[in-house]
Amino acid sequence: MNAIDRFMKYIRFDTQSDEESDTCPSTGKQKVLGAALAEELGQLGLHNAHMDEYGYVYGWLPASVGYEGVPCMGLIAHMDTAPGVSGAGVRARIVHYEGGDIVLNEEKGIVMSASEFESLAKYKGQDLIVTDGTTLLGADDKAGVAEIFAAVEYLLQHPEIPHGRIAVAVTPDEEVGQGADHFDVEGFGAAVAYTVDGGELGELEYENFNAASARVSIHGVNIHPGSAKNKMKNALLLAVELANMLPPAETPAHTEGYEGFYHLTALSGDESGAELRLIVRDHDRTAFEARKDYLRRLSAYLNDKYGAGTVELELSDSYYNMREQIEPHMYLIHRARAAMEAAGVTPVEVPIRGGTDGARLSYMGLPCPNLCTGGVNFHGVHEYIPAGALETMTQVLVNLVKAE
Numbered sequence: 001m002n003a004i005d006r007f008m009k010y011i012r013f014d015t016q017s018d019e020e021s022d023t024c025p026s027t028g029k030q031k032v033l034g035a036a037l038a039e040e041l042g043q044l045g046l047h048n049a050h051m052d053e054y055g056y057v058y059g060w061l062p063a064s065v066g067y068e069g070v071p072c073m074g075l076i077a078h079m080d081t082a083p084g085v086s087g088a089g090v091r092a093r094i095v096h097y098e099g100g101d102i103v104l105n106e107e108k109g110i111v112m113s114a115s116e117f118e119s120l121a122k123y124k125g126q127d128l129i130v131t132d133g134t135t136l137l138g139a140d141d142k143a144g145v146a147e148i149f150a151a152v153e154y155l156l157q158h159p160e161i162p163h164g165r166i167a168v169a170v171t172p173d174e175e176v177g178q179g180a181d182h183f184d185v186e187g188f189g190a191a192v193a194y195t196v197d198g199g200e201l202g203e204l205e206y207e208n209f210n211a212a213s214a215r216v217s218i219h220g221v222n223i224h225p226g227s228a229k230n231k232m233k234n235a236l237l238l239a240v241e242l243a244n245m246l247p248p249a250e251t252p253a254h255t256e257g258y259e260g261f262y263h264l265t266a267l268s269g270d271e272s273g274a275e276l277r278l279i280v281r282d283h284d285r286t287a288f289e290a291r292k293d294y295l296r297r298l299s300a301y302l303n304d305k306y307g308a309g310t311v312e313l314e315l316s317d318s319y320y321n322m323r324e325q326i327e328p329h330m331y332l333i334h335r336a337r338a339a340m341e342a343a344g345v346t347p348v349e350v351p352i353r354g355g356t357d358g359a360r361l362s363y364m365g366l367p368c369p370n371l372c373t374g375g376v377n378f379h380g381v382h383e384y385i386p387a388g389a390l391e392t393m394t395q396v397l398v399n400l401v402k403a404e
Contacts, residue, residue, distance in 0.1 A: 003143075003150035003390035007129070010079075010145055011138040014088040017080035017176045024182060025055035025080070025172035033079050037145065037170055044153055046168065054182040055079075057170040060189065061152055063163065067403045070164025074193030075151070075397065076368065077144030078174035078357060081136060082379040091132040094387055099124050104133030104381070112382045119200070119376050127387040137383040139375030144196035145170055147373060147390060151397035162403040167193070171357055177211075177318050180360035192332055193368045194400070195358035201389045202345050203372035204336050207323035208352035208359045209260070209281040210288035214295055216242065216278070217312040222271040233306055235274035239267055242311070243276060245298055258283045258351055260291060283321055283351055319355045322369070325362035332369050339399035343392055371396070 001009075013033040018026040025031060034051045038059070041049035046059035057079075063070060081087035095102060097120065102112040110133030114120050131137045148168060155161055167190040171179040174197070198205055220235030246262045248254075255261045260282030267276050280295070282288040292315055299313040326332065337347045352359075358368035374389025 001150070001153070003146045003394045004129075004387050006146035006149055007139075007143055007385075007390055008092060010142040011090045011092055014090075015080045015138075015172075016087040017083055017173045019083050019176040024178065026176055026178065027080075030080055030172045031055045034170065034172065037079070037149075040149065041152075041168065044149070045156060046152065052182075052184070055172040056182060056184070058184070058188065059168050061155065061163075061166040061168070063165045064159070064161075064403065067162050067164050070403050071191035072165040072167055072189050073401055074167040074169065074188055074190030074366070074368070075148045075401070076169045076171065076193055076195045076357060076361070077148055077197060078141045078171045078179050079145060080172050080175050080179075081138050081140065081142075082175045085136045085380055086134070087136055087138055090135045090138060092129055092137060093132070094127050094129050097123055097126055097128050102128075102130060104130060108133060110134070110381065112384070117377065117382060123386055128384045129387055130384045131381055133381050136378075136380060137375075137385065139373060139383055139385040140378040141174065141197045141373065143373035143375050143385055143390060143393075147196055147393040147397060150390075150394040151401070154394065154398055155401070161398065163401045164403055165189070166401055174357050177213075177355070179357040180364060183357070183361060183364070185361065185364050185366050188366070190366060192329060193358070193361065193366050194332070194336065195356045195361075195368055195370045196373055196393070196397070197356045197358070198352075198370050198372035199378065200376055201372055201374045201386070201392060202340065202348040204333065204340070204347045204349050204369070205352045205356075205371075206326040206333055206349075206369040207283060207321055208319070208355050208370075209283055210285055210320045211318040211355055212280045212288070212292055213316050213318055214276075214278040214280060215314040216276040216295075216299065217314075218242070218269065218274040218276075219310055219312070220272050220274065232271065233310065234271045235269055236271060238302065238306065238310065239269065239274040239276050242298055242302060243267065256353075260284070260287055262291065281353075285321065319359045320363060322359040322362040326367055326369055329367045332367060336369065336371060336400060339396050342399045343395040345392060345396060
């Protein structure tokens with residue numbers, strides 16, 4: 001089964017993760033796909049193919065005869081899809097794109113506009129896998145799963161291609177920042193690894209944001225508005241006041257490349273109590289720490305202004321820039337460049353404006369840069385992937401693991 005067929009099969013599984021859950025995996029439905037993937041690895045002939053209690057899928061392909069001394073390399077993808085958009089009942093189709101807009105759903109009037117989604121222009125003449133406009137597609141990261149599994153099958157069908165031991169893993173809950181929480185690095189057995197979890201064909205990434213999440217609780221005083229003068233502390237207004245003190249030009253909508261940001265993701269409550277949730281991002285570690293300190297100073301200022309205990313701030317680091325862990329192993333980047341070029345792909349090294357399992361795994365003793373899948377417009381109903389990218393990345397992975 002090629003990567004395209006695998007991908008179309010995997011996206012039929014609803015594996016949406018849940019950031020509010022305190023279980024692992026965060027949604028039980030991820031284990032449904034996990035069990036199917038473990039069975040598939042076993043049928044392919046990988047050793048110790050299994051899904052553990054947390055929903056992680058593992059297996060490994062033995063080294064070619066005479067290459068047992070080559071350090072084990074890992075290939076990792078994740079099975080879950082983003083919480084923000086439904087991944088249930090995905091209805092995908094392949095369209096041959098010849099330019100212009102793509103009507104995703106004629107009945108509902110959902111269109112992917114060529115003027116709004118300028119990336120479409122580069123794919124004129126190619127077959128694109130698209131949604132029906134009511135769900136995301138799931139290329140993030142079922143495309144990575146499909147490409148890894150297809151590459152492993154290709155190696156099994158072509159024993160003349162020499163390779164060392166190859167460890168394969170599929171993780172749950174990457175989209176909610178928990179994909180490495182229970183990863184068995186020691187049991188995985190790889191010296192180094194790659195996550196296959198990036199965007200457009202050619203992307204090669206070994207630096208990412210430092211990331212933290214913030215929860216701000218506002219404790220107000222609610223009094224009947226008829227007698228509230230000099231007594232009421234409207235928690236919603238205080239929450240808005242805090243949000244307005246964040247630098248307006250330092251949001252995701254106004255930043256790119258290496259520029260960091262504050263991102264307000266939720267605001268809820270009433271006069272008595274309110275809560276803000278934010279994420280904080282910056283590639284530079286010093287600037288990252290300064291951003292967190294700014295939130296602390298905002299909270300202290302509002303407590304001075306409105307009374308101690310009015311504002312409570314909880315900050316939690318999520319992951320760090322993998323670059324400092326990858327730099328001692330830059331041969332991984334050189335190897336990935338060569339693997340892409342051998343498949344006719346021009347490598348494009350870009351900073352990740354987000355994170356991957358690889359960022360955390362790199363700090364857990366497993367250096368792990370990130371490779372593209374070929375997908376575009378992740379996390380939304382306009383997500384798509386060129387069918388040819390799935391096949392090309394399969395060849396890139398074969399080139400990558402080939403013993404030199």
